[in-house]
Amino acid sequence: MDTQRWRRRLLDKLGEVCAGIARLKAGETVVLADMAAPGQAGEGGVDPLTRLLAFKDLLNERLAALAAGEFGVCEGCGGGLSEAELDQIPWVARCSACPSDPGGIRA
Numbered sequence: 001m002d003t004q005r006w007r008r009r010l011l012d013k014l015g016e017v018c019a020g021i022a023r024l025k026a027g028e029t030v031v032l033a034d035m036a037a038p039g040q041a042g043e044g045g046v047d048p049l050t051r052l053l054a055f056k057d058l059l060n061e062r063l064a065a066l067a068a069g070e071f072g073v074c075e076g077c078g079g080g081l082s083e084a085e086l087d088q089i090p091w092v093a094r095c096s097a098c099p100s101d102p103g104g105i106r107a
């Protein structure tokens, strides 16, 4: 399995998220449309910085899992995520058969 392309995209996204966090801390406005983690589509009353920090944690977790060879496991059913699903969103947490997590990015 070619995991390098996912690693690259995770790192790219991590860079974007870190830049967003830095800008928020500097008092700038950051558009989060592209940065919402899965399950965080709505504003939901959570402030942008909290969302970005949570997303950063999630990306770091995924990178650690990738390095450990435990990447691509669905948090819902423990089954393997398909390459197509990972190509779409490399940090996806659940397979298409599992309901998405309503409470946020955490299972």
Ligand SMILES: [Zn+2]
Pocket: 074, 075, 076, 077, 078, 079, 094, 095, 096, 097, 098
């Ligand atoms: Zn699943």
